[in-house]
Each structure stands twice: as C-alpha cells, then as structure tokens.
Amino acid sequence: MADEYDYDLFTIGAGSGGVRASRVAAAHGARVGLAEEHRVGGTCVIRGCVPKKMLVYGAHFAEDLEDAKQFGWDVGECTFDWVKLRDNVLNDVSRIEGLYTETLENHDVDIFHERAELTGAHEITLASGKVVSAKHILIATGARPHVPGCDGxxxxxxxxxxxxxxxxxxxxxxxxxxxxxxxxxxxxxxxxxxxxxxxxxxxxxxxxxxxxxxxxxxxxxxxxxxxxxxxxxxxxxxxxxxxxxxxxxxxxxxxxxxxxxxxGRVPNTEGLGLDAAGVQLGDKGEVIVDQFSKTNVDHIYAVGDVTDRVQLTPVAIREGQAFADTVFGGGEPVAVDHTVIPAAVFSHPPIAAVGMTESEARNKIGDIEVYQSDFRAMKNVVAGRNERSLYKMICEAGTGKILGIGMIGPESPEIMQAAAVAVKAGLTKADFDATTAIHPTMAEELVLLK
Missing domain, CATH: 3.50.50.60 (FAD/NAD(P)-binding domain)
Incomplete structure (x- = not known):
C-alpha cells in the first residue's frame, strides 16, 4: 500500500458501517486507523436497534404473562423491575461493544477513542492533537435524533x-x-x-x-x-x-x-472539517456520494446514515463492505443495490415489508393484483385477544411478479426475511402458490393468499 501515508484508510466513526469497512479493508491488507469519540458499535449497538429490541422482548412479557392464564398457567402476581431490565440490557450492550472492539483489534486496526477532524487533503487531526495521514478517508459518523426547536x-x-x-x-x-x-x-x-x-x-x-x-x-x-x-x-x-x-x-x-x-434523525457532519476539505453536503447536511460511496473529493468516501440514503443498519454494513471491496479488494467496483430493501417496525404487533406498497405499485405499474389475508393468530384466539393480523401481496397483473409484500402480526419481521429473498429474486405469485404450506403456522398464509 501507500508508504507515504500513515494509513491506507482512516475511518471516522465506529458504527456498523465504519466497523465493517475497517475490518474488511484490513483483511484485504490495508493499514487502517479508526477514530470514535463515543463508543465502538455506533447507534445500532449502543443506543439503537440492539438495546431497543431487548426492551421490545421485555415488553412482550406483559401480554404473554396475561395470555398464559388461558393456556393453563397460574403465573401468580406479576411485578416488573425496570431498573433490572435496564441494567441487564446495558450490560449486554457493553458485552457486544467489547466483541466489536476485539474484532477490530484482531485485524490490527488502530482504534483512537477520540474525535477526529479533517485538517488537510489527506490529514486528520485527533482531539489529543495527534496528526495522522491517510490515502483514503471514510466518513461513517452516522446520524443523531432531531430535536424540535420549540420553547422548552x-x-x-x-x-x-x-x-x-x-x-x-x-x-x-x-x-x-x-x-x-x-x-x-x-x-x-x-x-x-x-x-x-x-x-x-x-x-x-x-x-x-x-x-x-x-x-x-x-x-x-x-x-x-x-x-x-x-x-x-x-x-x-x-x-x-x-x-x-x-x-x-x-x-x-x-x-x-x-x-x-x-x-427523525440528522446526519452527523458538523465539526468534521468537511467544508474545508471541499466535500459536498446536501440540504440536510448529509454527505453526497455516488453509487460507490465516493464523495466529490476523489479520496474521501462516506457510508451509512451520514449519507442519508437509507438509514438502516444492514444497509450501512453492506455499504461498508462494498466500499472496502471496491477500494482495497483488487477486483471490480462493487455498488450496493438500494432497491427492494426489507424493513421492519418492532411495534406491538410488529410490521414488516419489502418492495412496493399498493399505492406505489398502482402509481408506477398501474395494472396490479392485490392478495391479502386478514386473520387472528391461533395464539390470540386461545388467549381471547381480539387482535387481527394482515398480510398483503402486491403483484404485477399478467406476469404475477411479486412487487411487494407487507404484513402486521406476531413475528412478522422473522417471516419477512425469507419472503424478501423471494421478492428480490423476482419470483411470482405462482411460485408461492406452488410451495407447500407448513401447517399450522402464521407464515403459511403467504402461500395461501387469495
């Protein structure tokens, strides 16, 4: 690699995208430095999807314990200890942070636990005053919650x-x-x-x-x-x-x-020296990049929420992987396909979806067919819970190609992951119809839609 620089890659931000990019680049033989002013793991691991999902699990017990009575269980008087759950979740967050750090260290990535700023074309100055140089620079600083500007x-x-x-x-x-x-x-x-x-x-x-x-x-x-x-x-x-x-x-x-x-969330681009470096930003402060995550400055790249393309952890990871493979892998450039991305809302009950909604399909395709199933989960029936699930499949008329699937109900995100593969692969309603159902399950509704 380039001996005239301290590093072949210097990453600012140790969230999901930055960690993946740094690890993969190092595996390709690059000398990698990484700066993180907070904690390794970023929003997802430290204060986002991971601890939130743990709270979702904890919240589900409120209904599960009540429903258990209808299944013959005498659970007695139930009490809830928020502090115990909170501390257990935070302890597991620290455990995962340690694993992320260990992975980087095992790949010989130099980690600087401090803020970093671009102060020259290939120069990064750390909060401690240390100055390093890098042939390539990756911005992976994520985003932060937006706070309204009202009084109080x-x-x-x-x-x-x-x-x-x-x-x-x-x-x-x-x-x-x-x-x-x-x-x-x-x-x-x-x-x-x-x-x-x-x-x-x-x-x-x-x-x-x-x-x-x-x-x-x-x-x-x-x-x-x-x-x-x-x-x-x-x-x-x-x-x-x-x-x-x-x-x-x-x-x-x-x-x-x-x-x-x-x-909403706001890209973290302030105080990074991006203006001085000539990096183009969008109206929301997001870093503007091309399909290969490159900015208008040839050696500066950005991945994840700071680019405001699709603010999802798995997307940031894919972007980090593609960047590292493109710049350091020695093969053909790799671009991330940002279409047909599955997503979920871990509400009560959860929602999951992939592809187009019915409205989007009607506007873009025109002639479509909609199949759906509106039903009560077996568990809810026995529990006496009047809560109905809804599955929808949107298909192109004539060809039957599946344009989108959406669902709300227990375990919808778990079911959707496999269904998303089928939609991404361009399968048809006939392919689902030809698949034998697993009975009794909620997921079987996907191959029985009318």
Whole structure:
C-alpha cells in the first residue's frame, strides 16, 4: 500500500458501517486507523436497534404473562423491575461493544477513542492533537435524533436517553409518527405508562402500506395509546410539581412526566472539517456520494446514515463492505443495490415489508393484483385477544411478479426475511402458490393468499 501515508484508510466513526469497512479493508491488507469519540458499535449497538429490541422482548412479557392464564398457567402476581431490565440490557450492550472492539483489534486496526477532524487533503487531526495521514478517508459518523426547536425543548429526551431512565414515567408524550415513535410507544405502554403520540401530520409510518399502518393505529388505540394528529409543539414548561406541561396546535395542553422526541434523525457532519476539505453536503447536511460511496473529493468516501440514503443498519454494513471491496479488494467496483430493501417496525404487533406498497405499485405499474389475508393468530384466539393480523401481496397483473409484500402480526419481521429473498429474486405469485404450506403456522398464509 501507500508508504507515504500513515494509513491506507482512516475511518471516522465506529458504527456498523465504519466497523465493517475497517475490518474488511484490513483483511484485504490495508493499514487502517479508526477514530470514535463515543463508543465502538455506533447507534445500532449502543443506543439503537440492539438495546431497543431487548426492551421490545421485555415488553412482550406483559401480554404473554396475561395470555398464559388461558393456556393453563397460574403465573401468580406479576411485578416488573425496570431498573433490572435496564441494567441487564446495558450490560449486554457493553458485552457486544467489547466483541466489536476485539474484532477490530484482531485485524490490527488502530482504534483512537477520540474525535477526529479533517485538517488537510489527506490529514486528520485527533482531539489529543495527534496528526495522522491517510490515502483514503471514510466518513461513517452516522446520524443523531432531531430535536424540535420549540420553547422548552431542552426539557425533553430522545431515544438516546430513553435507555438510561431511572424509572418508567407514568405519563409519556412521544413526538413523531415514524418507527422509533411507534416502537417506544409500544414499549412504554406495555411497561404501564400512559402513552400519547403527537404527530404533525395525520399519517403514521409514512412509506408503509396504508392498510398496515391503519391496522397498527386501530390496535394501538385498543391497547390504550392516545394519538394527537395535526399537532405541533408550541412549548414545554416545567410545573411546580415537577411535571411537564405541553402546549400544541389544534389540541388542548397536556401534562406529562416525560417528553420523548422521535422526529427523525440528522446526519452527523458538523465539526468534521468537511467544508474545508471541499466535500459536498446536501440540504440536510448529509454527505453526497455516488453509487460507490465516493464523495466529490476523489479520496474521501462516506457510508451509512451520514449519507442519508437509507438509514438502516444492514444497509450501512453492506455499504461498508462494498466500499472496502471496491477500494482495497483488487477486483471490480462493487455498488450496493438500494432497491427492494426489507424493513421492519418492532411495534406491538410488529410490521414488516419489502418492495412496493399498493399505492406505489398502482402509481408506477398501474395494472396490479392485490392478495391479502386478514386473520387472528391461533395464539390470540386461545388467549381471547381480539387482535387481527394482515398480510398483503402486491403483484404485477399478467406476469404475477411479486412487487411487494407487507404484513402486521406476531413475528412478522422473522417471516419477512425469507419472503424478501423471494421478492428480490423476482419470483411470482405462482411460485408461492406452488410451495407447500407448513401447517399450522402464521407464515403459511403467504402461500395461501387469495
């Protein structure tokens, strides 16, 4: 590699994309340095999908223990210890962080636990004052929660702080209509909090099929979650009793104990020296890159949420892998296909989808066929829980090619992973029809759709 530089690659940010890129580049023989000012693992491992999924598991027990009575179990009086769950989750986060760090060290990646900034064409200055040079630079600094600029916004918290609460608030107001808002709404609701969601529009989970999001809204309301649509913050004030009084447009004031902002995420590009380096940024501060994750500066690349292409951990990992293989693998350039990406919302119950929604397909394709199954899971029937699942398959008329699949119901994300392979491969409804069902399962509905 290039001996005139200290490193062949220097990565800023040790999240999922940065870690994968650094490890793979090192495996290809590159000398790699990596700077992370917080903790190795990034948003997903430290304060995102990993600890959140653990809380989702914990929240499910609230209903499972109740349902168990209908299956003959006498579970007695149940109590919930938030601090115990919180600490167990945080301990496992530390364990995973250690594994990430060990993997990097085993590949001889130099880790600098401090902030880094571009201060020259190929120069990086660390917070300690140490200056290093690199032939290639990768920006993988991710994104952070957006906080509205209303009066008193500093009194609220974001998903970052939600994992460290000392207790479950009795009354929680969650701002936002996306996956983070709906996931934490389900978590706090199952833990006994009175949850209200405030959203500036009248649509939840924009981008998901209207049937799925309407079903989630119906079920959430039945579970006791309140919704205030077409509402924006006017301000937040602390009362003499230590509560929070929230004023908003189109609705009465609301007194709560906690306000959680889940109103989107902002790329972390400030203070990195990108302007001085000539790196082009978008309107939201995101790094603009081409199909190979290269910026307008030939030796500077970016992957993951900081590019604002698709803010999903598996996408960042694929982008990191493709970057390392392209720049250091010695073969043909590798571009990530950002189409037909499966995704899930770990709400209660969860939603999963891949490909086009019904509306998207009608607008883009025109002539389509829609198949669906609306049913109660067997477990819910015995438990006496009147909660229905919904599966939808969108196909191109004539050819039967599957354009998209969406579902809401227990274990939908687990089922969707395999179904996404079929959609990505371009299979047809006839291929699903020709597949023998596994009975009795929820997943069999996918091969029995009418």
């Amino acid at each position: 916004h500093e009194l609220g918290i974001t998903s970052n702080e939600a994992f460290h609460l000392d207790a479950i608030p009795e009354r929680v107001l969650i701002a936002g209509g996306g996956y983070i808002a709906n996931e934490f709404a389900g978590i706090f609701n199952e833990f006994g909090a009175k949850v209200t969601i405030i959203n500036r529009s009248d649509t939840l989970l924009r981008g998901y099929d209207h049937s799925l999001r309407d079903r989630l809204l119906q079920i959430s309301i039945a579970k006791g979650i309140d919704f205030r649509f077409n509402a924006e913050f006017r301000g937040i004030e602390k009362t003499d009793e230590g509560c929070l009084n929230v004023s908003m447009t189109n609705h009465d004031d609301l007194e709560v104990d906690c306000v959680l902002f889940a109103t």
